[in-house]
Amino acid sequence: xxxxxxxxxxxxxxxxxxxxxxxxxxxxxxxxxxxxxxxxxxxxxxxxxxxxxxxxxxxxxxxxxxxxxxxxxxxxxxxxxxxxxxxxxxxxxxxxxxxxxxxxxxxxxxxxxxxxxxxxxxxxxxxxxxxxxxxxxxxxxxxxxxxxxxxxxxxxxxxxxxxxxxxxxxxxxxxxxxxxxxxxxxxxxxxxxxxxxxxxxxxxxxxxxxxxxxxxxxxxxxxxxxxxxxxxxxxx
Amino acid sequence: xxxxxxxxxxxxxxxxxxxxxxxxxxxxxxxxxxxxxxxxxxxxxxxxxxxxxxxxxxxxxxxxxxxxxxxxxxxxxxxxxxxxxxxxxxxxxxxxxxxxxxxxxxxxxxxxxxxxxxxxxxxxxxxxxxxxxxxxxxxxxxxxxxxxxxxxxxxxxxxxxxxxxxxxxxxxxxxxxxxxxxxxxxxxxxxxxxxxxxxxxxxxxxxxxxxxxxxxxxxxxxxxxxxxxxxxxxxx
DNA sequence: AGGTTTCTAGATCTAAAGATCTAGATATCA
DNA sequence: TGATATCTAGATCTTTAGATCTAGAAACCT
Numbered sequence: 178x179x180x181x182x183x184x185x186x187x188x189x190x191x192x193x194x195x196x197x198x199x200x201x202x203x204x205x206x207x208x209x210x211x212x213x214x215x216x217x218x219x220x221x222x223x224x225x226x227x228x229x230x231x232x233x234x235x236x237x238x239x240x241x242x243x244x245x246x247x248x249x250x251x252x253x254x255x256x257x258x259x260x261x262x263x264x265x266x267x268x269x270x271x272x273x274x275x276x277x278x279x280x281x282x283x284x285x286x287x288x289x290x291x292x293x294x295x296x297x298x299x300x301x302x303x304x305x306x307x308x309x310x311x312x313x314x315x316x317x318x319x320x321x322x323x324x325x326x327x328x329x330x331x332x333x334x335x336x337x338x339x340x341x342x343x344x345x346x347x348x349x350x351x352x353x354x355x356x357x358x359x360x361x362x363x364x365x366x367x368x369x370x371x372x373x374x375x376x377x378x379x380x381x382x383x384x385x386x387x388x389x390x391x392x393x394x395x396x397x398x399x400x401x402x403x404x405x406x407x408x409x410x411x412x413x
Numbered sequence: 414x415x416x417x418x419x420x421x422x423x424x425x426x427x428x429x430x431x432x433x434x435x436x437x438x439x440x441x442x443x444x445x446x447x448x449x450x451x452x453x454x455x456x457x458x459x460x461x462x463x464x465x466x467x468x469x470x471x472x473x474x475x476x477x478x479x480x481x482x483x484x485x486x487x488x489x490x491x492x493x494x495x496x497x498x499x500x501x502x503x504x505x506x507x508x509x510x511x512x513x514x515x516x517x518x519x520x521x522x523x524x525x526x527x528x529x530x531x532x533x534x535x536x537x538x539x540x541x542x543x544x545x546x547x548x549x550x551x552x553x554x555x556x557x558x559x560x561x562x563x564x565x566x567x568x569x570x571x572x573x574x575x576x577x578x579x580x581x582x583x584x585x586x587x588x589x590x591x592x593x594x595x596x597x598x599x600x601x602x603x604x605x606x607x608x609x610x611x612x613x614x615x616x617x618x619x620x621x622x623x624x625x626x627x628x629x630x631x632x633x634x635x636x637x638x639x640x641x642x643x644x645x646x647x648x649x
Numbered sequence: 650a651g652g653t654t655t656c657t658a659g660a661t662c663t664a665a666a667g668a669t670c671t672a673g674a675t676a677t678c679a
Numbered sequence: 680t681g682a683t684a685t686c687t688a689g690a691t692c693t694t695t696a697g698a699t700c701t702a703g704a705a706a707c708c709t
Contacts, residue, residue, distance in 0.1 A: 281563050309556040320545040327517050358629035393594035
């Protein structure tokens with residue numbers, strides 16, 4: 178039969194939307210495409226997650242404005258399954274924060290319900306090719322929000338000089354251990370120096386960073402990019 | 414004169430590239446467009462920054478692979494001037510990390526030198542409309558990198574439960590003050606309770622978070638999204 | 650009404666942290 | 680070679696921090 182011959186070629190899709198009518202509409206639309214097949218639908222996120230585990234679809238169209246468990250959480254959980262399922266977020270709002278969060282947790286696409294159906298089909302085709310699809314309007318909003326986030330983040334750091342630059346190499350080593358919650362004794366052992374030497378270094382660090390205790394020193398270090406320079410942790 | 418009449422309409426552009434020949438080529442190309450005008454060029458970043466201050470251009474085409482001061486730093490500095498100048502990064506490489514960092518610090522566009530000249534013109538037009546322009550190939554790379562960053566970041570957090578959930582309201586208040594480097598005495602004053610009460614809370618916090626001292630508690634709180642829930646700080 | 654949780658707070662003690670001063674050994678730089 | 684910076688480390692003392700135990704008051708749940 179035709180169905181069997183094409184079985185391996187068809188893109189398996191699961192729809193998730195709490196509005197049943199909307200679900201039917203999208204199913205109709207998607208099934209019109211010869212290469213797509215809606216293999217299951219769900220009206221809430223928990224059912225959806227179980228369906229995904231069972232059928233391992235290629236693509237999920239997920240309404241992220243649902244009661245109970247919201248769509249974003251569902252996306253996170255599905256992503257954690259690591260099945261390579263491409264998730265396209267579907268919503269009525271073009272809220273930049275929502276778009277940003279959806280992309281952050283791994284959505285491969287984001288489209289508005291008000292958009293033309295052709296765009297939905299195109300989005301599915303794109304994500305199936307491993308691409309990410311954002312309509313140009315949403316992509317602008319995403320980038321605006323993205324850049325705004327960073328601007329705010331660096332704004333607090335640039336209003337005054339970074340006192341970390343005055344630390345000597347040894348002091349940096351000591352501070353790094355402090356940011357791991359190590360005691361004087363621990364630092365002394367790890368650096369093969371005496372405990373009093375550590376205290377000397379720490380006191381010098383305090384003066385240079387203009388703080389009174391180790392907690393404040395650690396906080397200063399974290400807030401001023403000390404860990405970012407040392408470790409990997411992408412600081413976005 | 415024609416030049417005066419159209420003065421307010423022309424888009425003022427500054428080119429920055431350490432390769433002089435390349436500079437001439439781009440200038441030629443851009444000037445062919447009636448609406449664009451290259452008002453200055455520079456072969457290094459420091460000169461470029463001074464030119465920007467002086468002429469306040471609409472758009473800057475910046476090669477980010479330059480010796481001495483690199484282009485990314487220059488972009489940061491120009492952004493800090495807050496003149497609303499749109500910066501388009503220009504480079505030979507489509508390194509995702511480079512793209513990501515350029516966008517992060519505020520570039521409004523990113524194009525490869527190997528790309529067609531029409532794309533450069535289009536990019537200028539787009540950014541002048543307040544949009545961000547990334548050729549689709551680069552935009553894919555950007556998103557891949559973007560999502561990978563977050564996946565790695567959350568990977569360390571999701572491997573075990575978040576002990577912060579077991580804290581009572583009062584304990585959260587105390588912990589919040591600890592993450593600001595406040596002493597027992599300070600916490601007591603701010604919460605209008607006795608110092609011994611604070612100690613009791615802090616000891617309970619230590620047990621719940623399975624740590625031994627305040628520095629470790631603060632580090633646990635920071636690494637497990639305590640501040641993110643409380644304050645603004647977009648944690649990307 | 651009785652159990653549970655939470656917030657409060659005292660007493661007591663030990664361990665760590667921090668402040669301050671002095672000082673020797675190297676290394677670096679002018 | 681003499682000044683400077685860095686790393687080292689001792690002595691001494693005060694102040695926080697942290698551990699442990701007990702216990703009352705209020706709120707909440709069943």
